[in-house]
Amino acid sequence: MEQSFQYFLIPFLSWEMMLLIWAGVFAGIWVGAIPGLSVTMAASLLISFTFSWDLNHALALICGVFVGGVYGGSITAILLNIPGAPAAIATGIEGYPLAQLGEAGKAIGLCTTVSVFASFVGILALSVAAPVIANFSLKFSPRDFFLLAVMGILLIGSIGGGDPVKGVAAGAVGVLLSMVGMDPSTGELRYTFGNIHLMAGISFVTAMIGLFGVSEALTQFRNAGKKSPKQNLDRIIPSWATFVKYLPLSIRSSLLGVFIGALPGTGGDVAALLAYDQAKRTVRNPSRPFGTGAYEGIVAPETANKGAIGGAFIPMLTLGIPGDAVTAIIIGALYIHGLKPGPMLMIETPHLFWMIVSCLSIASVALMVLGLVSVKPFAKIIEIPKEIIMPVVIILSVIGTYAIQNSVVDIFYMIGFGILGYFMRLYGYATGPMVLGLILGPMLDANYRRAMQGAENQLLPFLEGFVTNPISLFLTLSIVFLVFSQTKVYRRWRGFE
Amino acid sequence: MSDLSSSLPEAPEAAPAVKDLSVFVPEAHRRPGELGAAALGFLLGALGYYFALDMTSGEYSSPSVFPKFASALIMACTGVILLRGLKKDKQKDGPGLAAFLLPMDVVVVLILLVAYCVALPWLRFVPSSFLFMVIGMVYLQRGKNIVRAVLISAASLAVLVAIFRYLFMVILP
Structure with a gap:
C-alpha cells in the first residue's frame, strides 16, 4: 500500500511530468474541439514524437491529451452544433439550444465541472475495482455486444427529432452506408461498384463532419442576416446547489461510462449516447424539455464520456486488452518502450499502473482549471458574426477531414454529406440518427453474424442464448424495458405525462 | 463554498419548465418537395435491396443480411412518410421548390x-x-x-x- 502511494506520487514530484500533463490537457482541448482531429490521431502522432523520450514523460503527455481531448469535443458541439468528436454528439443536442439562448457560458461551465467529477469517478473505479471489472467485461460474448448495439440503435427515439419514422429512416440509411466496403469477416465487397475509394468503407467521422459541420453552416446561410445571440458570461461556475442537484445523475452516468469504456471496442461515443438516452427516460422534471436546452442532457453524456476514460484503461492495464482506440495506441507505446502489456503488467511493473492513475488525476485537475479559464474566450466565438465564422468552420472541416487519411476524396464525401444533411434538415430528418447508424452499423453486423456463427447458423440456439446466458438475459430485459418505457402506459404510470 | 454558491448561477433551476409539444403536432401542409424527398429515400432503399441481392446469402449469418434488413427498413419508413405526405394539403402561399431548397x-x-x-x-x-x-x-x-x-x-x-x-x-x- 505504502509502495503504491509512492508510485502514485512520482508525477507530483517531477516538474517535467507536471508540465507535460498540463500542456497535454491544453493541446487536447484544442485538438478535441476541431471536428476530425481526434484524440486517437493526437495520441498516435505523439507516439512517434515521444519515441526517444522517457516512458513516464511520454505517458504523462498522452494522458493529458486524452483527458483534454475528450472534453474539447463538447465545446464546438455546444457553441456551433458541430461536435468535435463522436462522443460529443449527444452533448450538442441540448448544448446548442442553450447557446442560442445565450447560456453557452453556463453550459460549458457545468460541462467542465461535471466532467472533472466524472473523470475522478473513472479514476477511482480504475484504482479500486480494475481487476473485477476487467474480468467481468471479458465475459461479454458477441451476442452481448450485438444487444448493446441494439440498445444504442434504440437511441434513435431520443435523438431523432419530433418524427420517429423519419428518425428510423435516417438511422437505417446510416446502417446501410456503414455496410459499404469490404466485409471484415469474409472479405466480400459490398456496395463498392468497382470503386477503389469505396473499398475501405465510409468513415463515420467524415460523415459526422459533413452532416453536422457543413450542413449546419449551409443552414445558417439561409438566415444570413440574423444576428448571433449575445452570451451571458457573468456567472459561469455552477453553484454548489446546482452541482448537488445533478450529482445522482452524474454518478449514474459516470458509472455507466466506466463500464461501457471498460468493454473492449466500445468507448466514450456509445457511453455518451446511452447516458443521454437514459437521462431522457428517467429525469422527470428537466430544467427545460429535452431537445430545447435541458442541462440534464449535458450532464449525462459528459459524465459518461469522461467516466469512459478511466474505464478504457481498466482492461488495458489489467489484461493488455484495449478498452478503446486511444488505449490501443498506448499499448503500442508500451511495446515500443520494451514492456509487455498483459496480465503480468501490474505484477511486473506496478509503478506504471499507479503512475497512470496519478497522471489522469493531475490531468483532471488541469482540466478543471484550463476548462474554466477558457470558457469566456470559447463562448465569445459564438458572438462572431456567422458571415465570418462559418467560412472558417468550413475550412476547419476540410482540415479535419483531410487529416483522417490524407485523402482529397474524403473531402468530397464530407461536402456530399454536408449537402445531404442540409436537405435532410429542411424536411425534418434529424442527422444524428444517420451518424448513429454509421457508428453502430458495423458493430451490429459483425457481432450478430459472429453470434449466429457461434450458434451454427441455427435460429433456435441463437435465440435461446438471449435467455440462457445471464448477461444476455439482463441486456435483453433492459431492451424490453427501454421499448416499454416509450409506451404511454409506462409514462403515465411514472408520471411523465 | 457558501460564498461561492451565493454568487453563482441559478439558471439551470430557474429555467422555464414549460413543455414544448409543438414538435409532436403534425404539420398540416406538406413542404415543397416533401413527397419527392420521400420517394428518393424509397428509391435508395429499393436500390440498396437490389444490389444486396448480388451478395452472398442463404445463411442467417450471410454478408447480405444487414444490407437487406436496412434497405427494407428504409423502404418501409419512407413508404409510410410518402403515404402521410399524400394525405397532407399542398402549401398554397409558401415559397416555390427552388426558393425553399x-x-x-x-x-x-x-x-x-x-x-x-x-x-x-x-x-x-x-x-x-x-x-x-x-x-x-x-x-x-x-x-x-x-x-x-x-x-x-x-x-x-x-x-x-x-x-x-x-x-x-x-x-x-
Whole structure:
C-alpha cells in the first residue's frame, strides 16, 4: 500500500511530468474541439514524437491529451452544433439550444465541472475495482455486444427529432452506408461498384463532419442576416446547489461510462449516447424539455464520456486488452518502450499502473482549471458574426477531414454529406440518427453474424442464448424495458405525462 | 463554498419548465418537395435491396443480411412518410421548390464550396482556402468590409497553418 502511494506520487514530484500533463490537457482541448482531429490521431502522432523520450514523460503527455481531448469535443458541439468528436454528439443536442439562448457560458461551465467529477469517478473505479471489472467485461460474448448495439440503435427515439419514422429512416440509411466496403469477416465487397475509394468503407467521422459541420453552416446561410445571440458570461461556475442537484445523475452516468469504456471496442461515443438516452427516460422534471436546452442532457453524456476514460484503461492495464482506440495506441507505446502489456503488467511493473492513475488525476485537475479559464474566450466565438465564422468552420472541416487519411476524396464525401444533411434538415430528418447508424452499423453486423456463427447458423440456439446466458438475459430485459418505457402506459404510470 | 454558491448561477433551476409539444403536432401542409424527398429515400432503399441481392446469402449469418434488413427498413419508413405526405394539403402561399431548397445565399456558398474542392488539389491549401474565405465573407457581408475580410482571412489562415501544420504536424491538403 505504502509502495503504491509512492508510485502514485512520482508525477507530483517531477516538474517535467507536471508540465507535460498540463500542456497535454491544453493541446487536447484544442485538438478535441476541431471536428476530425481526434484524440486517437493526437495520441498516435505523439507516439512517434515521444519515441526517444522517457516512458513516464511520454505517458504523462498522452494522458493529458486524452483527458483534454475528450472534453474539447463538447465545446464546438455546444457553441456551433458541430461536435468535435463522436462522443460529443449527444452533448450538442441540448448544448446548442442553450447557446442560442445565450447560456453557452453556463453550459460549458457545468460541462467542465461535471466532467472533472466524472473523470475522478473513472479514476477511482480504475484504482479500486480494475481487476473485477476487467474480468467481468471479458465475459461479454458477441451476442452481448450485438444487444448493446441494439440498445444504442434504440437511441434513435431520443435523438431523432419530433418524427420517429423519419428518425428510423435516417438511422437505417446510416446502417446501410456503414455496410459499404469490404466485409471484415469474409472479405466480400459490398456496395463498392468497382470503386477503389469505396473499398475501405465510409468513415463515420467524415460523415459526422459533413452532416453536422457543413450542413449546419449551409443552414445558417439561409438566415444570413440574423444576428448571433449575445452570451451571458457573468456567472459561469455552477453553484454548489446546482452541482448537488445533478450529482445522482452524474454518478449514474459516470458509472455507466466506466463500464461501457471498460468493454473492449466500445468507448466514450456509445457511453455518451446511452447516458443521454437514459437521462431522457428517467429525469422527470428537466430544467427545460429535452431537445430545447435541458442541462440534464449535458450532464449525462459528459459524465459518461469522461467516466469512459478511466474505464478504457481498466482492461488495458489489467489484461493488455484495449478498452478503446486511444488505449490501443498506448499499448503500442508500451511495446515500443520494451514492456509487455498483459496480465503480468501490474505484477511486473506496478509503478506504471499507479503512475497512470496519478497522471489522469493531475490531468483532471488541469482540466478543471484550463476548462474554466477558457470558457469566456470559447463562448465569445459564438458572438462572431456567422458571415465570418462559418467560412472558417468550413475550412476547419476540410482540415479535419483531410487529416483522417490524407485523402482529397474524403473531402468530397464530407461536402456530399454536408449537402445531404442540409436537405435532410429542411424536411425534418434529424442527422444524428444517420451518424448513429454509421457508428453502430458495423458493430451490429459483425457481432450478430459472429453470434449466429457461434450458434451454427441455427435460429433456435441463437435465440435461446438471449435467455440462457445471464448477461444476455439482463441486456435483453433492459431492451424490453427501454421499448416499454416509450409506451404511454409506462409514462403515465411514472408520471411523465 | 457558501460564498461561492451565493454568487453563482441559478439558471439551470430557474429555467422555464414549460413543455414544448409543438414538435409532436403534425404539420398540416406538406413542404415543397416533401413527397419527392420521400420517394428518393424509397428509391435508395429499393436500390440498396437490389444490389444486396448480388451478395452472398442463404445463411442467417450471410454478408447480405444487414444490407437487406436496412434497405427494407428504409423502404418501409419512407413508404409510410410518402403515404402521410399524400394525405397532407399542398402549401398554397409558401415559397416555390427552388426558393425553399436553395435560397441565393446557399446557392452561392455551394458553388464556392464545389469550386474550392476542385481548386484544392491544383492551388493547394493556402491559396484556395484564402480565396474561399475572402469571397465567401465579402459576398455574405454584401460587398462591405472588403479589407476587413481580407485581413481576417489572412490572419485566421496564418493561425490555422501555424497550429495544424507546425504545432500538431497535421498534413494539410
